[in-house]
Amino acid sequence: MTPMPTDRPLDDVTAELTALLGSIDPLERTDQAYGELARWIRTGVYDELLAGLGDGMSAGLEVGLGETGTDTVFRRSWSARLMADCVARENAIRVLPARQLLVWGDRVATWFVREGDLRGHVEGKGPALALSHGADAIAELAVSQHFGLPELTVLLDVLADRTLLPTGTRLVSGEPDRLARATIAILGRDIVPMSILEPWVARLANGAIAIDPAGQAACRSFNTQNYLRALHLQVTLGTPGSGRPGVRSDLLLVLVEALRETNRELRAS
Structure with missing residues (x-):
């Protein structure tokens, strides 16, 4: 990684790197643009400019x-990341007002359910991973001190809405694991x-039953079945930094029942 330039205004460098988030060259996009911006965010370079950068x-x-199926997915996806x-x-420095986080949350949620390009990787152009990066943003929003029960409930519904939308794409690039991690x-x-949580899981279970063996259904x-399985695994084992939720025991019972009912081979004869 290159050091932060001192001979040019930070705004100019930021604008150039932001434009490169949409590059079709995976090295420019992920290593140069995303890598540098993420490092500068993490090390506090943008602390006084964080609201503007997030906007x-x-x-x-x-x-x-x-x-x-177009290259614009790269700009959207890596902006979400x-x-x-x-x-x-x-979340680490706690300098922004609640309104700023709520606005960001609304923008992320609106984009997340509207995103139509679900490709994980694009041949010759590298990772797209829009849903994974959206899930990462939701996971960080969930930790915000400004998000209470109403906001967290909305985030849960957004994850379910996204998973249950009709699609012709099977999520096979780790997206269910990232969705589960956000959950x-x-x-x-x-x-x-x-x-x-119980009716929320039931809603997912209804979508995990394939009525039509082909097509979008x-x-x-x-996708929904894999999300439920990933969630069951992570609730069972726990995830680094998140611990085990207080509702773990009851939630596991609900998840096991949902998986049993949506997998014929697991049902009691």
């Missing part, structure tokens, strides 16, 4: 939104009760 990244979520870094930094971040706050079932 700029949230604007990147709108670039080409609605397109599928940097949104996660901005929120993580705010664990929400549960780790020990605020959301089982009275909310099959892809949705495949």
